[in-house]
Amino acid sequence: MSRHTLVMRIGADDVADPGQRLTGGFVTELPRYGSFASIDHQIGDTITQLQSMGLRPSERALDLAVLAAAITAADTRISRDSDAQDGWTRQIELCVPVSDSRVWTDAGLLIERTLNFLTGDIWFITFRERAVSVQTLIPASTGTLTEKPQSVCLFSGGLDSFIGAIDLLSGGERILLVSHYWDRVASKHQKLCLDALKEHFGEGTFESVRAYVGFPKGAVADSHDEDTLRGRSFLFFSLAALAADAIGEGTVIHVPENGLISLNVPLDPLRLGALSTRTTHPYYMARFNELLRSVGLTSRLENRYRHRTKGQMVAECADAAFLRAAAANTMSCSSPAKMRFDQDEQRRQAKNCGHCVPCLIRRAALLHGFGADDTEYQLEYLGAKALDSTRATGEHVRSFQFAIAQLAARPQRARFDIHKPGPLTDHPGDWGAYEQVYRDGIGEVAALLNGVVSRPGGG
Template sequence: MSSNSIVARLGVSDTETVEPGRADAHVTEINFIDSYERLDFGLGQALEQLNVLGLVPGERAIDLALVAATVLAADTRISREALAQDGWTREIEICVPVADPTLWQSQSSLLQKTLNFLTGDKWAMQFRSRPPSRDVLVPATENLRTANPDSVCLFSGGLDSFIGALDLFASGSTPLLISHYWDGITSQHQRMCAERMKARFPGSEFNHIRARVGFPKDTVDESPVEDTLRGRSFMFFALAALAADAIGGDVTIHVPENGWISLNVPLDPLRLGSLSTRTTHPFYMARMNDLLGALGVRASLLNRYAFQTKGQMAQGCRDHDFLVAYAKETMSCSSPGKTRFAKDETQRQPKHCGYCVPCLIRRASLLAGEVPDTTPYQLPDLHAHVIDTEKAEGSHIRSFQLAISRLRQKPERARYDIHRPGPLTDHPQSLQAYEGVYVAGLEEVARLLDGVRAEPL
């Protein structure tokens, strides 16, 4: 197995020697200070937007964002196929300068456990003191505070986050929306959805922080980019914590994600590793809350939809008419850019494919939630013809059909299946609720696929 070490640097004067944990590790150094003397790769962008609102986070929250960005660089720029012995598990070390290395080192075991679970890799970490010239990274501000949100809400541009934010505003809350993106498609949908939300609630305080967080493709020498991206939510949560810390006091970070996909029970054994994400799994979120508490960041992650399916979220939306009008502008597809390979030029604009796992769950949820589905799909009609299971458009459909069949043949397996993605030991009193949302989620998709024919052609 090839070992990789990512060393974060704070400017050209940060020249302290860093020895990787393994002598044979491939070392990549990333300078996080740009030519304008601000934090680079989207972190400075987030801080500047908070600054405009008169919101200033503390140094520990900034360190968390720097650690998360270093993790993101490793996760997205170290190829599993090229640099993992088994084609999946990578050995990664991060070396990060922080304000209080003793505190961070004391939490390295917790951080390691959290990241190992999230990405399926073997993580190690080193923490050292910031260089003297960078002992303060909080940007000074002369701006008066103009924002007084009562919470923070993740806003990805997807259907769940749209419903989550909509429910909060419709109930009279004033969350600060937090988004991060790298590609233009995600950015477009985040902006479009936020504009709709702002127009819907003109009397509410509305603020939206958007940061383009990512790294060039050639960040790690001789490594292709990695497209599994299982560590993105760590960056998302860190940005939200940065905002929450700037707000001050005890702040709730809303993580709007349907409970079925949070559990993300694999449809078949092949999905347990590479295709089954854990970005909002209850075990991972509990460890993130432990980390925030240990760092002294007074924020906590909360998923109010932990026991609801996506369809139940849509059905119960507090502003159902608005959801009906604008659900089509949210983005759920795992890879909307793949339409650029379509033979028909008119089909090459980015859109939902209609057949990946997130698209199928989206379609099922809109059906269950009584929301007319006007989303443009590359595969618009699942019933029009027999779908080839030996191609991408049919493989996920067949996986769902098999999972539904197995559960119906043996319903009692649900109580065991819910534990397959990870431990639920933090919520022993909720096992029946988790089982319920898992079964209900599969039944939503079963209704969508009723009469759909998928087989090898």
């Protein structure tokens, strides 16, 4: 196991001792950011895009975005395989300059606890004052908006975020959509979805910010790259908080995510730890909101679909006809950048694979909401032949079938299963609703997999 310390520096005069707490590990100095332009570029030119609308966030909100960028560097460029004793849990320290180190140091334990839950690693966060030359980084806004957005909505290019935008726009709410992307596939689908929304609701009915945030391969010394990306929602939430802070006090950040995925109850015993993501889990979102309050940022995350399945989101969408016509533009796959092959082993464009956990939930949702499986996958009907449970096409089908069988045999287990991925202590009055969304979500997938056979070797 290797420990890693990443030191971020802003300004030519940032030469202070970073306050390192971990010893005996590797230390990486991330590329120095000498000015506002360089740090804004690292967070996807988000502030420049906001400024063009006449929106200017605070230095405190920028601190959060800078912290999120450092987290992204560590999460994506420190290998679990080579640097974790158990093949998963890494020890990572970040040394970050901020505009008010006292405020951020007071929040340090909360940040570490939040990240430990989110990524499954052990984090150490050390803050220090920014250098004198960069005490104030954000220049005055350059543009104007005739009408400010009322709220922020996360916009990933997936089906849930597309429905979230449709519902808000159909209700007459003026929104600012915030996106970030890791690859060209995600970027392509975000653009397709944004163009569809503009064509349907009209130019000027919403604003959007899109940010590419990433670090080059090999950015962390003595390690290899990592593709599990468990910390990605900290970056997503932080960019949204930056935008919300620029809009004004108390701005709501909508996080459109169905309750089944948000809870992410493990389908089988093997999925409890490393394979379970917690990107929108209620406990994590509660901690992030607590973090915002603790550093004096007044925006808050809100998931209005936390008690709805994906299928219910589809069925209850405020503009079902538009959703049905445009749903193929969205990307829900867990591995969208992987190249797919058809039955003749001919390469075709990367798109929803149709057989990972998010894709199966998506197909079940469209079956529930529209009465038909999603034909965009260009795959055989799931029940056409027995699937090989040892291969990608059948592995997650088999996991779902295990969960379906377990729940059918003992329906009462749902009230206990919903607590396995993480605490629900922040929402004691919602336990019944979370139990119901878990039952309903598994039921939707059961309807999709009715008659489907998966076994080792297929057939």
